[in-house]
């Protein structure tokens with residue numbers, strides 16, 4: 001079997017997955033994709049891409065098994081111990097020292113797999129601040145594209161082999177041995193917000209002090225890595241740090257990140273990045289499409305998150321929720337798990353849907369404001385002015401819409 005990268009049968013497979021299963025693997029490095037696909041095909045005794053495509057078409061669950069093989073979930077507590085020691089002694093104290101005593105700290109483990117990484121981060125901050133202060137001040141986000149991995153992470157239960165890499169005094173302090181395994185500190189783990197999040201597609205978290213994304217980027221091609229670094233730049237506070245895996249570097253992205261410790265792959269946020277400066281990161285890029293996609297993400301993200309104190313959210317042209325600000329999350333009880341769900345199925349979408357059709361809006365492409373829209377909930381009745389604003393690319397392609405909900409109940 002010839003598994004060369006340019007084979008049309010291989011491309012047909014990726015195409016099928018993208019259009020029929022909503023699973024876009026085109027951003028992943030071809031060499032590792034080919035290798036992982038081969039592993040899966042061999043395990044079910046299939047020798048050609050063509051046969052595998054047929055198999056995918058006739059077995060509903062197969063794409064999930066394939067995804068499991070592609071998204072390698074290998075992880076451990078204190079993975080690359082030296083780097084974690086450096087973080088504990090140099091970076092965490094810096095972050096703590098830069099804050100007022102009661103100021104909050106935000107930490108993101110992106111590509112958290114089964115949670116080992118975010119619990120390691122939690123132990124570091126609990127050690128630096130004390131458990132009480134950590135409970136009051138530190139908010140952790142743990143995200144992964146793999147729902148099953150997040151499920152594991154939420155359980156916070158690990159077997160005796162997995163916990164061997166945890167220093168004994170920390171194991172004793174933060175884990176409870178139970179008949180099912182070692183369970184992470186119940187109260188502390190409530191500090192973590194878990195969610196499904198695709199680094200290559202979804203808008204980033206914001207105002208992050210420490211972003212750990214380890215052993216994830218190696219799977220992506222250069223173009224996608226560049227777009228992820230832009231998102232990371234936006235995610236971090238100006239004083240924030242980025243912590244990468246042992247074999248991951250930012251060699252081509254030095255303009256936007258400054259190395260703090262190259263051995264341990266810790267970087268600080270570099271120059272201020274304007275919307276159009278993304279070209280700096282990849283000046284030779286010929287793949288305009290990837291850059292357009294990136295601009296699209298950034299534009300929607302910026303519009304939705306930063307422009308006002310009103311509840312705002314953004315929906316893409318396919319009618320999927322792509323970004324929300326904190327006001328919208330509070331108002332409608334939205335979480336990361338709602339990202340990429342059809343907007344019409346969500347509470348604000350239902351509220352809107354009884355007054356206007358998004359399809360009609362996409363046809364007309366003009367900004368509109370709906371006045372005094374009544375919203376009945378268990379808490380009572382409120383009234384909103386809802387403004388719907390189209391978001392266009394520089395070439396005037398419609399990217400999506402930005403919705404603002406202004407509470408006019410008291411007016």
Ligand SMILES: C[S@@+](CC[C@H](N)C(=O)[O-])C[C@H]1O[C@@H](n2cnc3c(N)ncnc32)[C@H](O)[C@@H]1O
Pocket residue numbers: 071072073074075076079110111112113114117143144145146149197198199200213214215216219245
């Ligand atoms: C090798 S594990 C690394 C886990 C952990 N960060 C560590 O270093 O131990 C890679 C993780 O990246 C996740 N991943 C792969 N593609 C992703 C994407 N597009 N967005 C978010 N996570 C992704 C996989 O599901 C997997 O859990």
